[in-house]
Amino acid sequence: MKLLLLATMNGVTLAALYFIVASGFTLIFGMMRVVNLAHGSLYLIGAYIGYDVASVTGYWFLALFGGAIGAALVGVAMQYFVLDRYQGQDLRQALVTIGLSLIAADLLLARYGGMTYQFEVPEFLYGSVPMPIVGGYPTFRLALIVFAIALYVGLWLLVQRTRFGIIIRAGVDDRQMLGAVGINLTRVSTLVFALGSALVGVAGVVGSSALSIAPGEDARYLLSSLVVVIVGGMGSIPGAAIGALLVGLAEQIGLAYFPTYSVVISFVIMVAVLAWRPYGLLGRPA
Amino acid sequence: MINRRLGRLALVAGVATAFSMSAFAQNTVRIGGLATLDGPFVVLGQEAFRAMELAFEEANYTAGGRKIEWIKESSDGRPDVALTKARKLIEQDKVDILIGPMSGGEGLAVKEYAKQVPNKTFVNGFSAAQETTLVSPAPNFFRFSTDGAQWQAGLGTYAYDVKGYRNVAVVSGDYSFGYTQVLGFMSEFCAKGGKVIEKIWVPNGTKDFSSSIARIPAKADAVYVMLGGADAVNFLTQYDQSGATQPLIAGSNVVDQTVLSAKGPFQRRLVGTPSAHMVADEIDTQAYRDYVAQYKKRFPNGLSSPSAPYYGYYVATKAVLAALNQVGGDVGGDQAKFRQALANVKLDTAYGPVRLDENRQAIANIYVTEVARRADGSLYNRPLKVIPNVNQTLGQPKDAFVARGVPSRDNPSCP
């Protein structure tokens, strides 16, 4: 009983982390139909820059901003100089971003080395919270849930209740029409890309505080983001939340009860969803 | 059109010949170094090459009256790549001796390749899989460092006798090195009467260990952890945050310098954790002090003390140099004299004497250690006990040891 409860909570908190990481990816794909396979690299960039900011200033909260801004800058640069010219060519963008991610991963390795970095999380977020049945549960993981919910609400408000949100939704439905009614597509694209990248940058700091920063994390989070977003449906924020929950729970419960092959579960889910609903659970064709 | 194609072929042939000609040594011995500089193991790879560099510098890049030419190659931890690089070093760069590789799976691949190149000599760098020398060894593959099971000598006994643990849970990476280390620990612990009540195997690639931690039974007196590098850091942080109170027993890689040097709140969990390895810190001998001083002076950007991979490659290179000196640098023909000399090399290192057994596997000292904090806040492995002359069968008769089979998830077992 205790194990099941712990595994479920672990699954939900991991889902929160996956949602935070994947939200940027789904936003960018939904609005701009850009397949950014350098998404994981942006995660790492946000994490490392955030780490530098935290070491210099001594404040973990500033790292969140540092990571967001750093990743947003790199993301916008990527979009403006490289990705924009391949608008509409899914596959080409995928390949280009793969190339960028290879280079980024290696350059980060050169700059930061192979050591594992850990954030000094503020005291009130570290340690464990006493809970019934399970004894104690890590505070930071609970904070992740709070953060993910806040993010979800924030994004929902942005998309449903603001003018910018209307533009985004219109862009998801029909990008060309959006341009035809006079919206400056370049500016909107850049803003969306910046927002999406900033989200990933923050996710980098948050995720690395829960776990750690190390080379190879970019590939791992890219894969998990892909699974989450595809299962949920590209371009759908609620879809990303559902996908994250499915994947997070499957992974942790799998690890608790049948660890040997649990690593395969999230990929099996992805393949199954794609075979049954080719655009994901809540996704729509372009 | 045809001219262009012929021209291209001529160019290829010319380049190839140029390459192969550049490979002909004048009066140099060519030594290849293979380590993992690719990917996340880069820190270990850097340590490996630092060690070789220092060893060569100490000998002034000369041995047996001949100059030494050092050619480096890097792999990424995958056996296929290690094999390709080993081939390049031997066949293209024409090295006479190859020192490496770094990781277990690579070591097995290089050993098999060694059997196909009987006229060259291969000396292990740091790879610690037991089977490399115990099962179907290659006559030209030498390992001057101890294997993963040997590294745990003394720890099981210490955990039972001194720490008083009776029931232990194991959390380990789900692969052969994990099985080997666990074997080394359980060999002694179970023999003493201890019980391993739960074995929690974590697949490679897992980042979030929280559900594995949730499986640790409350009954366990202690948790034996065997994870590498970044995984170890993650595990320790999550263990700390989960509010778990059971003390830890560490496998060798968990308290390697690369982990101890990483900064973070997980460090307070580590202090007091016992472990065992072929290396330790702050040993009270002059030889050790000189060894560390040399490292720090030569590599001010290195770690706070030399790591295990550093030692592995250092010993390997020193042994090669010693053998070269003995045979006057003769590595021509079938290298029989050189290998004979190499098999008989006995070294006196900072960690004690090293010699080889009949499978060309090292017999050396093992240190039971405990993590402690220095005045400046850095962590180190304080040696508690030296287990001298640990051989590959951990002091047990060879037939019985081998008969128990290769370590696996269920072997050994003492619930």
Add this chain to the structure above:
Amino acid sequence: MQAQRWIVSTLFLAALGAYPHFVPDFWIVSVGAYAIVLGIIALSLTFLAAYGGMISLAQMAIAGAAGYALAIFSLHSASGEVAVLPWPWAVAVAMIVGTGAGLLIGIVAVRSQGIYMLMSTLAIAMILFYLAQQNTTLLHGFDGFRGVAVPSVGGKSLRDPMLFYYLCLACGVLVYGLVIYLVHAPFGLVIQGVRDDPRRMASLGYRVAWHQVAAYGVAGFIAAVGGVLALWYHGGISPGSIGMTATVSVLIAAVIGGLGHPRGAFIGALTYVLIQTFAVDLVGNERFNTLIGLVFLVIVMMSPDGLTGLWRRIRGDQTGSGGVVVTPRQ
């Protein structure tokens, strides 16, 4: 025009045949043969991309499946567990496993399109990778198989550089020929029709999905050939042979060479092998990945059709549309 093409092709083949007599052993096997092996696996990807309009990242995993099957039934350093078959039978089993894997994967993959198929095949490749890593009884887990015995043909072991090179060359020519033949046969024409306009093909009465799955089967067969040769080249196989890095390397090789034509697979593979082998001498051990990434990026950005497209443009031909896949001209 045709005659000139034939002459050029024959001369080129003759050059390839003469190659091992002019270069040292290392270049025969570790550059020449290995490039052909990688090229064959990349060809399975290029075939699907160029003629089927489908990008599959599962090809390396399929090659690995064949390799694993062969390893299980071959003599290796831990033998004694499963029956050892004479090598022709073991190879046959491997080919069946590889082709079957291609078909099965195809059945799942063709339910998605474009970028989604790419993701689906990537996920399948990851599943196979983790299966190989976690299964210790049959697949030997993390360490895989080592010391796999290589067969002898006519008294000579395949370890002999010349023999192995000629074997790889023969296989390369055969699969290349197979692709060219298929592409001109009715099957190939249907596949290309499906690539261009599936709806129209369906309305003409063709069973679109069936043909796509069959294409995956053909690609699986080609990948299996590569997988068998790769096993003999490495003398072993482990999860690392089919993991993320290996999967991406096949994609890189295929794209660099040019996804529009079968020869792109081999050109790209050779380029990749050369960079991988000699990058050390150029940029030092450490920044090899940056170099590969840069080359890959530049090629994808500048030439949608890789090196073959670049070559064509230098010669003054027109390339196809700006998309990645170019209608091949033969």
